Amino acid sequence: xxxxxxxxxxxxxLEHERSVNAVFHLLKxxxxxxxxxxxxxxxxxxxxxIDRKLKKPTFDVYVRELTENRLVRVENDQAIVTxxxxxxxxxxxxxxxxxxxxxxxxxxxxxxxxxxxxxxxxVSMLIHGENKFIPIVDQPYIQSRVREVLRDYSMQFDMxxxxxxxxxxxxxxxxxxxxxxxxxxxxxxxARVGMSEQQIAVEENRNKEDLHLQTVxxxxxxxxxxxxxxxxxxxxxxxxxxxxxxxxxxxxxxxDFYQAGHTLEEIALIRQLKISTIQDHFVEIATHKKVFNIxxxxxxxxxxxxxxxxxxxxxxxxxxxxxxLREEIDYFHIRLAIANMNxxxx
Amino acid sequence: xxxxxxxxxDQALISLFGFKQFRVGQREIIESIRSGNHxxxxxxxxxxxxxxxxxxxxxxxxxxVVVSPLISLMVDQVKLxxxxxxxRVASLNSMMNAKQKSAVIHxxxxxxxxxxxxxxxxxxxxxxxxxxxxxxxxxxxxxxxISQWGHEFRPDFLRLKDVIKKLNNPTVLALSATAxxxxxQDIIKQLELPMKQxxxxxxxxxxxxxxxxxxxxxxxxxxxxxxxxKNIPTMIYFSSRKVxxxxxxxxxxxxxxxxxxxxxxxxxxxxxxLIQQQFMNNQLxxxxxxxxxxxxxxxxxxxxxxxxxMPSTIESFIQEVGRAGRDGxxxxxxLLYAPGDEYLPFQLIQTELPTENEVNLFFSEDIHKQPExxxxxxxxxxxxLQKEQHHTTDQNEQVQxxxxxxxxxxxxxxxxxxxxxxxxKTGACRRARLFSxxxxxxxxxxxxxxxxxxxxxxxxxNKPETYQKKNKPRKNNWEAMLGELLIKG
Numbered sequence: 001x002x003x004x005x006x007x008x009x010x011x012x013x014l015e016h017e018r019s020v021n022a023v024f025h026l027l028k029x030x031x032x033x034x035x036x037x038x039x040x041x042x043x044x045x046x047x048x049x050i051d052r053k054l055k056k057p058t059f060d061v062y063v064r065e066l067t068e069n070r071l072v073r074v075e076n077d078q079a080i081v082t083x084x085x086x087x088x089x090x091x092x093x094x095x096x097x098x099x100x101x102x103x104x105x106x107x108x109x110x111x112x113x114x115x116x117x118x119x120x121x122x123v124s125m126l127i128h129g130e131n132k133f134i135p136i137v138d139q140p141y142i143q144s145r146v147r148e149v150l151r152d153y154s155m156q157f158d159m160x161x162x163x164x165x166x167x168x169x170x171x172x173x174x175x176x177x178x179x180x181x182x183x184x185x186x187x188x189x190x191a192r193v194g195m196s197e198q199q200i201a202v203e204e205n206r207n208k209e210d211l212h213l214q215t216v217x218x219x220x221x222x223x224x225x226x227x228x229x230x231x232x233x234x235x236x237x238x239x240x241x242x243x244x245x246x247x248x249x250x251x252x253x254x255x256d257f258y259q260a261g262h263t264l265e266e267i268a269l270i271r272q273l274k275i276s277t278i279q280d281h282f283v284e285i286a287t288h289k290k291v292f293n294i295x296x297x298x299x300x301x302x303x304x305x306x307x308x309x310x311x312x313x314x315x316x317x318x319x320x321x322x323x324x325l326r327e328e329i330d331y332f333h334i335r336l337a338i339a340n341m342n343x344x345x346x
Numbered sequence: 347x348x349x350x351x352x353x354x355x356d357q358a359l360i361s362l363f364g365f366k367q368f369r370v371g372q373r374e375i376i377e378s379i380r381s382g383n384h385x386x387x388x389x390x391x392x393x394x395x396x397x398x399x400x401x402x403x404x405x406x407x408x409x410x411v412v413v414s415p416l417i418s419l420m421v422d423q424v425k426l427x428x429x430x431x432x433x434r435v436a437s438l439n440s441m442m443n444a445k446q447k448s449a450v451i452h453x454x455x456x457x458x459x460x461x462x463x464x465x466x467x468x469x470x471x472x473x474x475x476x477x478x479x480x481x482x483x484x485x486x487x488x489x490x491x492i493s494q495w496g497h498e499f500r501p502d503f504l505r506l507k508d509v510i511k512k513l514n515n516p517t518v519l520a521l522s523a524t525a526x527x528x529x530x531q532d533i534i535k536q537l538e539l540p541m542k543q544x545x546x547x548x549x550x551x552x553x554x555x556x557x558x559x560x561x562x563x564x565x566x567x568x569x570x571x572x573x574x575x576k577n578i579p580t581m582i583y584f585s586s587r588k589v590x591x592x593x594x595x596x597x598x599x600x601x602x603x604x605x606x607x608x609x610x611x612x613x614x615x616x617x618x619x620l621i622q623q624q625f626m627n628n629q630l631x632x633x634x635x636x637x638x639x640x641x642x643x644x645x646x647x648x649x650x651x652x653x654x655x656m657p658s659t660i661e662s663f664i665q666e667v668g669r670a671g672r673d674g675x676x677x678x679x680x681l682l683y684a685p686g687d688e689y690l691p692f693q694l695i696q697t698e699l700p701t702e703n704e705v706n707l708f709f710s711e712d713i714h715k716q717p718e719x720x721x722x723x724x725x726x727x728x729x730x731l732q733k734e735q736h737h738t739t740d741q742n743e744q745v746q747x748x749x750x751x752x753x754x755x756x757x758x759x760x761x762x763x764x765x766x767x768x769x770x771k772t773g774a775c776r777r778a779r780l781f782s783x784x785x786x787x788x789x790x791x792x793x794x795x796x797x798x799x800x801x802x803x804x805x806x807x808n809k810p811e812t813y814q815k816k817n818k819p820r821k822n823n824w825e826a827m828l829g830e831l832l833i834k835g
Contacts, residue, residue: 053614114616124831134429136619140446158834165832172824180824189831192820193623196616199607202598 003209006047007062009094011072011079012086013042019077024059027051029106036257039103040270046096049106050216051209058209098176098217099224104249108240109219111142115239117187117194118146123164124189126157136188141241149238160235167236171225179218182211247288254281255289264297279332286339294340298333305329306337355380358405359397362432369394371546375519376402379483383542384518386489386533388784390548391523391668392644396423399485399519403459404432408480411513412461413506415491417441420461426644427459437461438472451475464502467509481516489520490661493532507538523548523668524661526783548664548781549788552671554678555776556797562684566593569654569682570600573632577604577812578649580632583666585655585690587612587636593654594634604631611638628815637662646673649813653681656770658691659762660783676793678806681770688767695759699752700725709733709745728752775799 010023018038025035029049039045063079066072071085081089118137125133135143153160172180188194195203197211204211223240226233247255257267268278285292294303309324321334355376359365368376371389375398378385389395403410414420420437427435436450436457447466454460454475466472486492492503510518520533520541534541560568573580584590587610594608607630609621624630626645633639637657651670657663663681671677700708700721708717708729717726729748736747765783772779776796781788794801821827 120831127832127834132429132431134425134623136623138615138619161832161834165828168828168832169825172828177824181822181827184824184827185820187827187831188620188623191627192830193627193629194620195624196620198617 003207003213004062004066005088005092006094006097006213008066008071008081008085009089010044010047011066012081012089013044014038014079015081016078017042020063020074020079021077023079024054024056027054027059029102031256032260036260037262037270040272043095045103046100048102050100050102051212052106052110054209062209098179098213099221100213100217101220101224103253105220105223107249107252109216109223111241112223112239113215113219114139114142115145115241116236118142119149119164119239121188122146122150123157123161127161128190130190136194145239145241149235152238153235163235167226167233171222171233171236174225175218175221179214179221182214183218186215247284251281251284254278255285255292258282258285279335283332283335283339286336287342294336297336302329302333303337303340306334307341310338310341354405355401358401362401362404363397363430365397371544372398375544378542378544379517379519382517384537384539385544386520386530386541387544387546388522388525388530388548389546390550391665392550392672393546395487395521395523398521399483400427400432400459403483403485404434406458406482408482409454409457410459410483410485411467411476411481411516412459412485412487413464413467414461414487415464415503416488417463419487420463424461435459435461438466439463440465454479464506468502468505473509473512477512477514481513484510484513484516484518486518486520489522489533490525490529492520492536493525493529504536507536510537510539524664524784545785547785547787547789549777549785550668550671551789551792552674552676553667554676554791554794554796554801555667555780556679556801556803557681557683557770557776558803560682560684562686565654565682565684566596569593569652570596572652572680572807573597573601573604575807575810576650577631577810579628579645579647579813580650580652581639581648581666581669582632582634582652582654583657584610584634584636585657585694589654590634590636597632597634605629606632606634609633609635609639611636631815637666640666640669643669644672645669647675647813648672649675649677651677651679653679655690656681656683656687656766658694658759658766660766660769660780663766664780680803683770688763691763692760695756695763697722698724698728699756699759700729702749702752705729705745705749705752709741709748773798 007023010026011020014022022035022038025032026039026044026048027050029035029052036048039048063072063074066079066085067074069084070082071088072079072081074080114137118135121133121136125131137143150157150160153163172183182200185200186194186197197215198208201208201211222236226236227240230237253271254267257270258264262270264278264282265275267273268275271278282297286294298306305325306321306329309321312324313320318331318334322329322331325334355373356368359368370393371387372394375385375387375389378387379399380402387398389398399410399412403412412420412423414423417439420439421441424435424437434457436453436459438447438450438460440463442450450460451471462472467476486506492506510516518537518539518541520537522529522533525533530543530545558568569582582590582593584593590608590610594606597604597606605624607621607624609618609625613621621630621633622639622643625633626643628645628647648670651667653663653666657666667679670679704721704725707715707720717729721729732748732751733744736744736751738744738747769776769779776798777788777791791799794806797803821830
């Protein structure tokens with residue numbers, strides 16, 4: 001896939017509706033109500049946050065190139081796709097291109113990739129008897145995660161190597177061969193240091209950004225495979241570090257919208273999910289997030305009443321608690337109140 | 347020196363670092379501080395300076411504090427030690443968050459070596475924690491930074507003497523690879539300590555020096571001709587990130603069979619780490635880099651160091667050239683000089699020092715003008731520091747002092763460029779001239795000396811040279827690569 005085709009596609013989607021920069025914000029994964037909302041509204045959420053290191057000058061170069069090649073023209077700060085541009089897009093399905101799923105994985109894909117690369121390097125070095133080496137990933141939390149994984153297997157490196165090889169081999173067999181190769185070229189280990197995206201791009205005569213897309217696709221494809229059958233991939237799934245550590249990916253997405261200023265109902269509408277599902281998310285959020293302000297959903301007085309009822313009934317079963325309370329206090333309120341009692345939040 | 351101590355350190359050298367013999371100066375420096383002398387020592391870059399304190403630190407009873415001016419240097423040192431299996435080391439620096447810092451402070455007992463920035467040593471919490479520990483040695487790496495005639499003026503370096511007192515006066519070791527006699531005197535003055543001086547010549551006899559005078563238009567052509575003939579491990583230094591990438595692309599096109607890469611401070615950390623490791627692992631033939639590359643890089647077989655741009659000080663030139671030939675074999679330094687090249691470092695000064703106008707504007711505290719809007723980061727840091735340094739109640743007086751200081755710095759920086767230009771244009775022995783600011787004599791060149799003595803650049807460059815690469819060709823499909831990584835055999 002070419003980055004500039006993806007841009008063309010995204011410009012088409014936002015044609016006459018949004019500014020050129022809306023595409024930049026989408027790819028960067030800007031945490032604003034507008035950007036998140038647009039992603040869903042225009043059905044381009046698959047590309048939300050897939051290039052979080054994208055720099056404005058790089059983006060501008062692409063836009064200029066598209067304009068110079070007369071594939072788009074910029075009017076009033078909006079990008080209009082020309083007839084020539086439309087021809088390129090015709091008959092091609094970008095919507096689910098390479099099954100990239102930005103909205104789903106943008107918070108975990110980078111860490112997963114780094115964890116994978118460090119685990120491969122570490123295991124590769126150790127089975128070849130090299131116990132002195134410089135880790136190819138610097139971030140302390142990735143390093144400690146990999147250390148934990150090794151400990152989970154009691155440092156049985158030969159065994160870990162075998163399992164890692166097995167799981168990776170199966171997982172990579174399910175994805176595009178070229179993508180698997182691109183990912184493997186970036187891996188380091190015994191006797192070899194991996195290549196950067198930029199270096200692979202030169203080798204393949206492509207742009208650096210194209211290679212980034214391919215890498216993201218490879219990682220998202222692997223994540224799809226291993227999260228569908230977690231029991232088959234016990235080692236690889238250990239590398240999935242949720243940024244928030246505790247929230248499910250979907251609840252995190254709801255939380256993102258909430259922090260961007262949306263109400264519960266709006267979020268249900270935007271995400272095309274049932275109100276009850278979003279309520280579940282908020283209960284999850286109230287359980288785990290210190291920064292979540294419960295009073296935006298429930299009054300101080302109601303909360304006190306619920307807490308009293310919980311103490312009186314000395315149960316956490318919802319029904320007996322509900323029976324003690326006024327009509328207007330519903331199950332969602334009670335669940336929030338119980339969740340709020342968790343004192344182990346982050 | 348009593349022989350029991352000597353035996354001790356010989357054994358530690360083998361068991362901890364895997365070396366059978368000390369290099370020049372190491373033993374003397376170690377013995378000096380082990381006997382309790384405050385010591386000021388100079389050793390050339392790449393000669394194993396760090397062993398001089400790492401070894402005594404690891405076999406000592408207490409702990410050793412190492413003050414290092416550069417965070418990247420510190421982090422690299424800790425990484426290298428850990429990779430060698432020496433785990434009882436840590437660093438404290440401003441890149442760490444509060445949680446990480448306090449984790450280190452709470453575990454002080456478990457460390458033998460603590461790397462610390464001078465700024466961190468000013469924190470009360472750090473001073474308090476350290477004053478309760480037995481500190482065997484207090485080491486100041488790159489000690490020329492203490493002197494205001496050194497590279498960079500940082501006030502917390504001048505406050506080290508108070509820190510040393512608060513830590514109950516441990517034995518001090520100040521180390522440098524580039525300290526002129528006046529800088530050495532200044533260091534001793536700043537520390538207010540009687541110091542034994544162990545000055546070893548910093549010239550490297552296996553490096554041949556030469557300057558290739560070119561015209562601005564044929565610089566690239568000359569470079570390509572040179573690279574064409576000389577297929578040997580090469581570093582090319584640039585002052586500009588952009589140019590380093592441009593020349594990288596040029597060489598990549600001209601020599602598709604060679605492995606070329608670029609490295610500069612503007613790249614993502616992950617990518618920098620990859621390139622650095624590829625270089626160390628002999629996967630690259632040529633690296634186009636800025637001065638950001640090199641800290642902690644200890645590759646033994648670099649045969650050629652080219653300066654595409656002239657650096658702005660003799661000190662950085664010596665440091666960069668010093669990456670060549672650490673294995674002791676013949677290596678060549680070539681500085682490509684086109685008339686007018688000095689313009690670039692002069693220009694760089696102007697991006698580093700605020701103009702008089704900017705100083706005035708900064709102190710006027712005009713609320714309509716945010717300093718961030720008209721000052722770059724370097725200038726802003728400079729002014730914030732100087733505001734604190736030259737604090738008086740009289741604002742006019744303060745502004746005048748800062749301007750005076752700014753002018754002094756400009757002059758020092760300009761002189762330093764002039765010195766290098768003089769060196770480029772000299773007709774006398776380059777080796778003698780280059781090191782004349784640091785030491786009286788230079789040792790005899792082990793191979794050819796320089797283009798003003800016995801080295802004929804043209805002859806040398808027309809002699810094709812190539813080297814044996816260690817790397818097997820890379821597999822090109824994922825299954826084979828995966829097997830190569832994870833299957834033993």
